[in-house]
Amino acid sequence: MNDQLERIVDEYSTHLLRIAYFYTKNRHAAEDIVQDVFLKFMEANYEERGQLKSYLSLLTINKSKDYLKSWAYKKLQFETKWWMKTTDQDHLVQQEERSKIGAAILKLSLKYREPIILYYFEEMSILQVAQVLQVNENTVKTRLRRAREQLRPVLEGDWEVLNHD
Structure with missing residues (x-):
């Protein structure tokens, strides 16, 4: 074991x-x-x-x-x-904060940060994200759309995900 x-x-x-x-x-x-x-x-x-x-x-x-x-x-x-x-922040924190995408995502409210992390980084489906967050699938879609809208001005051209709605 x-x-x-x-x-x-x-x-x-x-x-x-x-x-x-x-x-x-x-x-x-x-x-x-x-x-x-x-x-x-x-x-x-x-x-x-x-x-x-x-x-x-x-x-x-x-x-x-x-x-x-x-x-x-x-x-x-x-x-x-x-x-x-x-x-003093160690290497992991500096690496995450230096990442423009990571820093932008960390600035989102938890309500929008959760679906972005689960959908794009954990590669969960909309249904799986809805189950984890215990919300409706349409709520997940709305939060993802709004999160992308908030990220677009900051990350335009840096994160290809924002180019595909």
Whole structure:
């Protein structure tokens, strides 16, 4: 079991870290979330049905949403707003923020960021995105369209997705 778990961690940790970071915008929180996801996975009796990546992604999304609702996150937002603390950011954060596309997506509200991440980066179908977010398929389509409209002025010519509505 340890070899199998090690393989799963090696294979999916970067992917899950990216998802958590897109939600939290905080590297340390994203690492904690991914660690919690793997701990929960170890405790669960997961039966392989060829959907492990989706399963772990959904766990990560849910943990990230829980974090965004938590007191710790709200306290951090308050402190950041009032004291404007600056911290050294490591390579992953700098890489994500340097990316023009990633930076533009991070500026979207969560309502529009979620469908963009799930649809374009997780390569989920509209139906799958609707199921994960627990909204109607038409709501997903509308949020994707509005997100692309918000991204278009910033990323015109940089992201080919915006050229195809």
